[in-house]
Amino acid sequence: MYIKKNKSKNHSFLMRLALLQAHKNLGNTKDNPSVGCIITKKGSVISVGHTGDNGRPHAEHNALKKLENNQKTDTELYVTLEPCSNYGHTPPCVNTIIKNKIKKVFFSIKDPDFRSYNKSSKVFKKNKVSVLKGINSLEVTNFYKSYIKSKLSELPFVTCKLAISKDFYTINKKNKYITNSYSRGRVHLMRSNHDCIITSSTTIIKDDPKLTCRIDGLINRSPARIVLDNKLRISKNSNIVKDATKYRTIIFYNKDNYKKIKLLKKMNIKLYKISLNNNLNLNLRKTLIKAKQLGFHRIFLECGAKLSKSFLENKYVDELHLFISNKKLKNDGQSNIKNYFKLFLKNKNKKIDEKINLFGEKLITYKLI
Numbered sequence: 001m002y003i004k005k006n007k008s009k010n011h012s013f014l015m016r017l018a019l020l021q022a023h024k025n026l027g028n029t030k031d032n033p034s035v036g037c038i039i040t041k042k043g044s045v046i047s048v049g050h051t052g053d054n055g056r057p058h059a060e061h062n063a064l065k066k067l068e069n070n071q072k073t074d075t076e077l078y079v080t081l082e083p084c085s086n087y088g089h090t091p092p093c094v095n096t097i098i099k100n101k102i103k104k105v106f107f108s109i110k111d112p113d114f115r116s117y118n119k120s121s122k123v124f125k126k127n128k129v130s131v132l133k134g135i136n137s138l139e140v141t142n143f144y145k146s147y148i149k150s151k152l153s154e155l156p157f158v159t160c161k162l163a164i165s166k167d168f169y170t171i172n173k174k175n176k177y178i179t180n181s182y183s184r185g186r187v188h189l190m191r192s193n194h195d196c197i198i199t200s201s202t203t204i205i206k207d208d209p210k211l212t213c214r215i216d217g218l219i220n221r222s223p224a225r226i227v228l229d230n231k232l233r234i235s236k237n238s239n240i241v242k243d244a245t246k247y248r249t250i251i252f253y254n255k256d257n258y259k260k261i262k263l264l265k266k267m268n269i270k271l272y273k274i275s276l277n278n279n280l281n282l283n284l285r286k287t288l289i290k291a292k293q294l295g296f297h298r299i300f301l302e303c304g305a306k307l308s309k310s311f312l313e314n315k316y317v318d319e320l321h322l323f324i325s326n327k328k329l330k331n332d333g334q335s336n337i338k339n340y341f342k343l344f345l346k347n348k349n350k351k352i353d354e355k356i357n358l359f360g361e362k363l364i365t366y367k368l369i
Helices: 002-023 059-064 093-099 120-126 137-143 145-152 181-192 201-207 258-266 284-293 305-313 338-345
Strands: 036-041 044-050 075-081 102-109 130-133 157-164 169-172 196-200 224-228 249-253 270-273 298-302 319-324 333-336 350-358 361-368
Touching: 002 036, 002 044, 002 075, 002 102, 002 137, 036 059, 044 059, 059 075, 059 093, 075 137, 093 102, 093 120, 102 120, 102 137, 120 130, 137 145, 145 157, 157 169, 157 181, 157 305, 181 298, 181 319, 181 350, 181 361, 196 201, 196 284, 201 224, 201 305, 224 284, 258 270, 298 305, 305 338, 319 350
Parallel strands: 075 102, 102 130, 157 298, 157 319, 196 224, 196 298, 224 249, 249 270
Antiparallel strands: 036 044, 036 075, 169 333, 319 361, 350 361
C-alpha cells in the first residue's frame, strides 16, 4: 500500500510538470489546445515539450523529437490531454508515440474533440502500450475550460477584467490608472494567455490604450484586438489604429460610413458589419459568434463598466477578474458600480476561484457557472 501511494504521488507530480508545459502557450495555439508533455526513463525526466505556436507541432511530437535513439526504450510519456488519433495537418500523435516505442502513456482527461474522444486507449492497447488516465483530472479540466467550451458551444470562452477603487469607482478623473503597477503587470500577463481582446470605441476614445503585453519577453504574445464601434467613431490617430500593421486589428460596426471604412482598410484593419439588438447596440451574441468564426477561442474583455455589465447580464462571461485598489477615489471617482456589485454578489451561479494580494491591492477571480 505504501508503494502504491508513492507511485500515485509520483504520477501526480509528473502530470503537474506536464501541465506547467501546457501553460507556456495558453492562448497562442489557435483552435488547437495547448498541451504539455513529459517523457521519463527509470524515474528521471529526459524530455519535455508543449504545443507549438498556432497549434503545431503537437506537444508529444516536440518532446519525442528531442530524444536520442538510445533513449527510446523503456520510456514513459505523461501528457495533459488524450493524444489525438485523427489525421489532420499532421499524423495522429498515437501513431508517433507507438512508432517511438513508448512503453507507458499517462494522460489526464479525454479529448472533447469527437475525432479523438476516448479512442487512443484502444489503439495503444492493441499495440501493447500501457495506458493510465485520470491523473489530476480536476486541475487539468479547469485548465482546459476554454478548450472544452470551444468544442461544446458556438460561443468562445470570455474572461472579463474590471478594475475598481476601494469605493467602487471604475474611472479616476485625475489619473489614467486606478490600480498599482503590480496589478497592471498582471493584466499584461493575462493578455498574453488570450488570443483576442474585445474593447469598445468609447474606451479607445477616452483612454487611447495600446492593449499590448508590455512585459519583457511577452510583447510578441500581444493578442489581436476587436473594437466594437457601431458608428465608426474611432480616430485614425488612436494607438489601436496606428499599430494595426503590427497586431491583427478588427472593427465590428453597423452604421455605414464608406469614406471611413476605406480609410481604415488602408490602415490594415478588417471590418465586419454586425446587426443591432433591441437597444440599437451591436448584438453581443452575434459579436461573439463572429469572433469565434474568425478563429478566436479565448476572449479577454477590456472595456468600461457599461459594456462589461452588458456581457455579464447576458451571461456571456465565463470568468471575471476583479482588481480592487486599496485607495478610495471619493470626488475624483466616476462611474460607480457599488449597487451593481451588490447584485452580482447575490448571484448564486458564481464562485470564487482565487484570491491574490498584489502589494496591498486585491485580485479576486470569479468563475461564473
